[in-house]
Amino acid sequence: MDKLSSMRIFSRVARLGNFAAAARELSISRAMATKHVMHLEDQLKVQLINRTTRSMHLTEAGQAYLERCTHILDEIEETETAVSQLNSEPRGTLKLSSPPTFGKLYLGPLIADYVKPYPGVSFDLIVTDQPVDIIEWGLDLAFHLGRPQDSNMIIKRVLSTEMILCAAPEYLERHGTPQAPEQLAQHNCLSNPNLPPYQIWKFTDHGKERIIRPEGSLQSNSPDALRTAAINALGLVMMPAYTLQADLQDGRLVAVLREFSSESIDMYAIYPHRRHLSAKVRTFLDFVEQHSTMRAQARTLR
Amino acid sequence: MDKLSSMRIFSRVARLGNFAAAARELSISRAMATKHVMHLEDQLKVQLINRTTRSMHLTEAGQAYLERCTHILDEIEETETAVSQLNSEPRGTLKLSSPPTFGKLYLGPLIADYVKPYPGVSFDLIVTDQPVDIIEWGLDLAFHLGRPQDSNMIIKRVLSTEMILCAAPEYLERHGTPQAPEQLAQHNCLSNPNLPPYQIWKFTDHGKERIIRPEGSLQSNSPDALRTAAINALGLVMMPAYTLQADLQDGRLVAVLREFSSESIDMYAIYPHRRHLSAKVRTFLDFVEQHSTMRAQARTLR
DNA sequence: TTTATAATTTCTTTTTGAGAAACAATAAAG
C-alpha cells in the first residue's frame, strides 16, 4: 500500500478530524481512509488516532507523526516541482561536444545567441575530433560530422554543407589547377581521415560518382592544421564549406573542381534516446534547427 | 507503484551506478529496478539516468533528485523510528482521569513512584467525579469506580475495596450504634449517588443480601463533602475503605456494621480499544496492577 | 425511542506489482 498515499490520507483525516469528510475531499471511499490509517498504525506499531464511530482524537504519536508527515509531504512536492521544472524550462548546464571548427565557427555564435533568451542555461563545450561516448562522458548532446553508425542514440541531421576542394592561389600557380577529379592523383592532397566519407573523396562527374583516394604529404585529424597547410600552399584540401568560408572570401584559398560538385557532408546532433528530453536540450536543438534554416535561406538569397 | 520504494531503488541504482548490482542488493529483479526508475521518470517527466545496456550516467535532474531523495528518505526513516519509539519506550504525556479521592490518595503516590523508573513520562491528571468521554477528551486512560457499561473500551479491574460504613464517635454516642442494616432507616445516612451500586447500600446478613435505600440530610457527589460531614458527626457514611483509612486509624471515624460485610466496590481502568497500546499506558497499567497486589498482600498480612 | 450518520468489516472485482524468460546491446575474454 502506497505509504505516501497513506500519509496524505492520514494528514487530511487528522486535520479534518473526520474520516468521512477526508474521504470525500480525496474522493476515495470511507473504507479506504480507514484502511490507510490502519495500515500506517500497523507499520508504525503505534496508535495514531483514537476513535469511536463518531468521534476521534489524535494520540501523542499521531500528533508527532502529523507534523513530520506534513513536512515530508511538502518536501516531496517541492522536490518534484523543482526537478520537473528542470525539464519544463531550460536551466542548468548543457554539456556538449563538437568538432573543433564547427564549435568555433558555428556553435560559438549560436550559443551566444541562445543564452540571450535562456539565461538559465550555461554550456560546457568539449571540442574534440574523436567520436565521443555520450553516456560515458555524461553529455547531453554531441555534434558529429557524418551520420554515426551508433544506433542506440537519437540522431538528427542539423545542417548540410558542401565539401569544397580548394588550394592557395600560390599552389595552383605552381602546380596548375586540376580540371577533373582524375588529375588529383598528380597533386598533393591533404586529407582528414576522420571526416566522412572517410579516407576517400567523392565527386560527381555528369551524374556518375568518381571516387578518389587522396594521397599527399599531410594527413591530419586537425582541420586547423590542414587549413594552415593549404593556405601555405602545401596542397589541395577538401573540407566542409563553412570551415573555409572566410578564407574563400578573402582569397587566401580558391575553390577547385566546383563543377564536379563534391559530395555534401551532414552535421548530426546525437543525444541519448530518452523518453523525456530535457528542456535545455530540446530548446537548444530547436535553436540549432532554426539557425541552420536561416543560414540556408541566407545562402540561397545571396 | 510505491513511490518510496521507487525512490529507494533509484537512490541505490544512482549510487552504485548499476541497475543489476542495486537489484541484487535490494533482492529484487533487474526488471523491477528498471521499472521503478522508469516510473519515476515518467511521473517527473524528466530523464534521471541516461543509460545504455552497459553504462549509465546521472542527468542533472537525476543528480538533483538523488540529493533530495536521500534527504527525504532519511527524514522518513527518522520519523518512523521516532514515532515508533513513542510506543516502545514510555515517553510523552499520559493524560488520565480519576475520581478525586482515588486520585489524591492512590494515584498521587503511585505516579510519584512510576516516574522514578520512567522519567520520560509526564502526567496530566484530570480529577473528576463525572464519567468522562475518553475519546472526546483525548485521554489515554480513565479510572472509574464500578464497571462502566460502555463496552467499546477496554475495561480492566484494577483493585477492589470494601465499602465501609462509618460515623464519628460523637454521632454514635448521640444516636446510638446501629446493630443491623434495618436500623439504618432511623439514622442520618449520608450517601453519594454517583457511587455504585448507585443509590442503594448493600449488606450481607448471614449469606443473605440486605438492600437499604439510604436517606439523610446530605447527599453529594463529593467524597470530601461527605467525609467532612461525617467527621463533623452529621451522620453515617458509606465509602470505599481506602478513602477513609486515615480517619479510621486516627479515630475520627469509627466503622459500623463490619460483621454485615458491606459489598466491595471495584476500581476499573478504562482505555481506548487499540491495537497498539502505547508504552506509557502499558507500563503504567502494569505498575498499577503490581501496586494493587502489593497493597492486597500488605492488608492480608496486617 | 427513532433516525441518520460515522467508522469499520466483509466480500468481490479490478488493478497493480513482481519476476521469469526472452531479447538486444556491449564490454571483456579468449
Add this chain to the structure above:
DNA sequence: CTTTATTGTTTCTCAAAAAGAAATTATAAA
C-alpha cells in the same frame, strides 16, 4: 575477431493488493 558473460529492457504471466459496494456496528442528534 569471435565468443562469452553480463547489462538494461521488454514481454508475458501470475499472484498480491488496493479499491469500493454493501453490510455491520456504534453513536449522536432528533
